[in-house]
Every structure is written in structure tokens, then in C-alpha cells.
Amino acid sequence: MLKATNPIIDLHDVSVTFQSNGKTLHAVNHVNLQINQGDIYGIIGYSGAGKSTLVRTINLLQQPTTGTVTVSGRHLQQLSNPDLRTARKKIGMIFQHFNLLNSRTVLNNVEYPLLSQSINKHDRRAKAKKLLELVGLGEFEASYPEQLSGGQKQRVAIARSLANDPDILVSDEATSALDPKTTNDILKLLKHLNETLDLTIVLITHEMQVIKSVCQHVAVMDQGKIIERGPVADVFSETV
Numbered sequence: 001m002l003k004a005t006n007p008i009i010d011l012h013d014v015s016v017t018f019q020s021n022g023k024t025l026h027a028v029n030h031v032n033l034q035i036n037q038g039d040i041y042g043i044i045g046y047s048g049a050g051k052s053t054l055v056r057t058i059n060l061l062q063q064p065t066t067g068t069v070t071v072s073g074r075h076l077q078q079l080s081n082p083d084l085r086t087a088r089k090k091i092g093m094i095f096q097h098f099n100l101l102n103s104r105t106v107l108n109n110v111e112y113p114l115l116s117q118s119i120n121k122h123d124r125r126a127k128a129k130k131l132l133e134l135v136g137l138g139e140f141e142a143s144y145p146e147q148l149s150g151g152q153k154q155r156v157a158i159a160r161s162l163a164n165d166p167d168i169l170v171s172d173e174a175t176s177a178l179d180p181k182t183t184n185d186i187l188k189l190l191k192h193l194n195e196t197l198d199l200t201i202v203l204i205t206h207e208m209q210v211i212k213s214v215c216q217h218v219a220v221m222d223q224g225k226i227i228e229r230g231p232v233a234d235v236f237s238e239t240v
């Protein structure tokens with residue numbers, strides 16, 4: 001099947017500046033970034049390079065100071081608030097520290113994003129159970145997050161991020177708190193979801209090994225700019 005050639009994510013001349021202590025900090029500095037549907041696109045760089053700030057513009061959790069954000073052909077800054085809320089549901093996010101609700105069961109955590117939808121309890125439960133099966137945690141639905149390992153918690157977070165059938169998953173250092181074996185398992189899961197759900201994944205990391213093991217393309221960020229980009233094999237050819 002031919003894939004669409006229009007990028008699913010198109011950041012055009014995006015900048016984000018912060019004012020701190022009377023100084024202007026250029027966290028993201030005139031970045032252009034196009035990501036195609038079905039890609040696993042890595043963004044790598046040192047701490048403070050601007051990776052998180054950049055990817056937070058993809059769903060406008062971070063409003064760019066200048067530039068335009070187009071996702072799935074829609075210019076997000078032009079959307080009404082209700083339309084933006086709908087568009088955001090199609091962009092899942094996972095984080096280093098999982099961000100689970102500790103007072104709720106695993107099943108309730110996965111159901112949570114569906115509570116605001118017009119979907120009845122039975123269907124909601126069924127969907128959450130199916131997602132838990134998909135991430136390999138079917139038998140843990142009644143557990144609480146604190147009873148799980150880090151890798152299992154991240155699987156719950158992944159299941160939750162899929163509740164609204166997103167087109168895009170943004171992974172912000174999702175494996176940084178995990179040991180190498182668990183990291184590998186989570187990356188395999190992400191690759192599986194990419195392939196089976198045609199999920200476009202934007203993956204932030206500071207670890208080259210993570211990029212090499214799952215990403216097709218990579219952008220290297222430094223001081224708010226993308227200083228290098230391309231297929232992983234090309235960008236890292238000298239370091240492989």
C-alpha cells in the first residue's frame with residue numbers, strides 16, 4: 001500500500017522563547033520538522049537542547065512563539081478550542097515517570113481518557129481490557145500501579161495513551177528510568193504498535209542506542225536548533 005506523501009506532522013519555522021531573569025531564552029529556535037505517517041522519528045540531544053519543548057508544540061501543550069504547527073493536514077493554531085481538544089486526543093503521550101493515577105486500578109487508569117467520551121461503561125471496560133491485552137498486561141487489570149514494575153507501569157501508560165485511537169504517539173524519555181532489558185522490551189512493543197496500528201511515533205531520548213534500535217529517522221538537537229537530520233543509518237554512520 002502506498003503511504004501518503006504529505007507529512008502527518010509539519011512544524012514550520014517554530015520558535016519558543018521563555019523569559020527568565022530578564023533574559024530571553026530561545027528554547028526552540030526556528031525549527032522546521034516534517035514527519036511522515038508511519039515513521040518512528042527520534043529526536044536526540046543533550047539535556048536542555050529543547051527536545052521536550054519542541055515536541056510539546058506538536059499538540060500545542062506548548063504554544064510556539066512563532067511558526068505554524070500542522071498535524072494531519074490541520075493548522076492547529078487556527079482551530080477552535082473544542083476542535084483543538086478533539087485533535088489532541090489523536091496525539092497520545094508517554095513520559096519518563098509514567099504519570100499514572102496511583103489511587104486507581106490499572107484498568108481504571110486505561111479507562112480514564114474514555115470517561116469524557118460518549119461511550120458506555122461496558123464498551124469502555126471492553127476497550128480498556130483489550131488495550132491491556134495488547135500491551136501484555138491482561139492479568140493485571142485489578143492491580144494498582146505501585147504493585148507493578150517500572151516496565152509494567154510504562155505498559156499501562158502506553159495502553160492509556162492508545163485509548164483514543166491516536167494517530168501519533170509522542171514518547172518523551174519513556175525508557176529513561178528503565179533498565180536495558182526492560183528498555184528493549186518497551187521499544188519492541190512500540191515497534192509492534194507502529195507496525196500493527198500504523199502509529200506514527202515521535203521519540204525523544206538522550207540515548208543513541210534507543211534511536212538505533214527502533215527509529216527510522218532522527219533529528220539531532222542542540223541549543224534549540226536541529227543541527228543534523230536524516231535516516232538513522234546515515235546520521236550515525238560514523239558512530240555505528
Ligand SMILES: Nc1ncnc2c1ncn2[C@@H]1O[C@H](COP(=O)(O)OP(=O)(O)OP(=O)(O)O)[C@@H](O)[C@H]1O
Nearest residue numbers: 018020025027045046047048049050051052053054
Ligand atoms: N516553562 C519554561 N520556562 C522557562 N524555561 C523553560 C521552560 N521549559 C523549558 N525551559 C528551558 O528551555 C530549555 C529547553 O528545555 P527542554 O526541557 O525542552 O530541553 P530537553 O532537551 O527536553 O532537556 P531534558 O532532557 O533535560 O528535558 C532549557 O534551558 C529549559 O530550562
